[in-house]
Amino acid sequence: MSLPRPFHAVTAAAVVVAVALGPAQLASAAPAQELPSADQLRSALLTAADLGPGYSEVPVPQSPSPEQNPSPVSGCDALSALINMHATQPSPTNPRAEAEFDGPDGNPMVTEALTAEPSDRLTSDFNAVADALRSCHTITFNAGVGDTVTFTVTPVTLGDRQDAPAVRLDGTLAGVQLNAYLGIERFGTVALAFGYFQREGASSQAASMQYRTAVAKVERTLGAKAGSTAPPTVAATQDMRV
Numbered sequence: 001m002s003l004p005r006p007f008h009a010v011t012a013a014a015v016v017v018a019v020a021l022g023p024a025q026l027a028s029a030a031p032a033q034e035l036p037s038a039d040q041l042r043s044a045l046l047t048a049a050d051l052g053p054g055y056s057e058v059p060v061p062q063s064p065s066p067e068q069n070p071s072p073v074s075g076c077d078a079l080s081a082l083i084n085m086h087a088t089q090p091s092p093t094n095p096r097a098e099a100e101f102d103g104p105d106g107n108p109m110v111t112e113a114l115t116a117e118p119s120d121r122l123t124s125d126f127n128a129v130a131d132a133l134r135s136c137h138t139i140t141f142n143a144g145v146g147d148t149v150t151f152t153v154t155p156v157t158l159g160d161r162q163d164a165p166a167v168r169l170d171g172t173l174a175g176v177q178l179n180a181y182l183g184i185e186r187f188g189t190v191a192l193a194f195g196y197f198q199r200e201g202a203s204s205q206a207a208s209m210q211y212r213t214a215v216a217k218v219e220r221t222l223g224a225k226a227g228s229t230a231p232p233t234v235a236a237t238q239d240m241r242v
Contacts, residue, residue: 035116035189036222036234041097044190044221046112046214054104060111076139076153078132108198108206112214116190119229126186130165133182139169149173151180156204158183158194158211161227166211168204176200181207185215187224188231 223233
């Protein structure tokens with residue numbers, strides 16, 4: 001049995017929106033530095049083959065409109081504000097790519113988003129989201145159909161960098177144990193948001209393995225080290241071809 005679709009969709013969309021740094025880039029002037037294109041970001045995303053047997057890519061759910069669910073998240077004020085702000089903001093204009101995958105029978109679920117923006121703006125946005133994650137102790141998701149789930153939030157380390165922000169979420173919905181791991185990372189002018197959601201399981205081993213796979217693919221494809229403030233080399237190469 002797969003995760004309940006309303007929860008599955010709202011949780012994935014809300015978390016990816018919040019930590020992919022989208023809300024800050026609205027109708028801004030053209031960036032002063034070259035950024036990777038959406039196609040280049042897409043090529044750096046995980047694929048079902050990267051994740052292993054039994055995984056399949058699924059359509060990324062749309063975030064609920066303000067009319068459908070004006071406040072999909074409560075608790076953890078800083079992170080809730082970032083997520084709920086997205087519900088009333090236009091789509092970001094900077095390059096962005098995202099993907100979602102289901103494991104066998106819809107469990108686990110993996111989400112990934114890459115967003116590019118000028119380095120100084122990304123630093124500000126990344127730090128805001130990192131601070132929001134670190135300040136969280138509990139957070140409640142409202143699926144908009146009468147179902148809510150409250151998670152306890154615990155800081156963890158998912159990858160090789162000890163200071164890369166990541167958290168573990170634990171909660172229950174209709175008596176079913178739900179567990180998630182969320183991590184964000186930067187690669188110069190590109191931000192990564194990663195989510196791993198599972199039902200009736202709490203092991204971090206698979207989540208950490210998939211997160212490391214995602215980080216390694218971004219490093220390899222875009223030519224930027226995790227945690228670096230230097231722009232990806234793929235952007236410089238693109239600029240030389242223009």
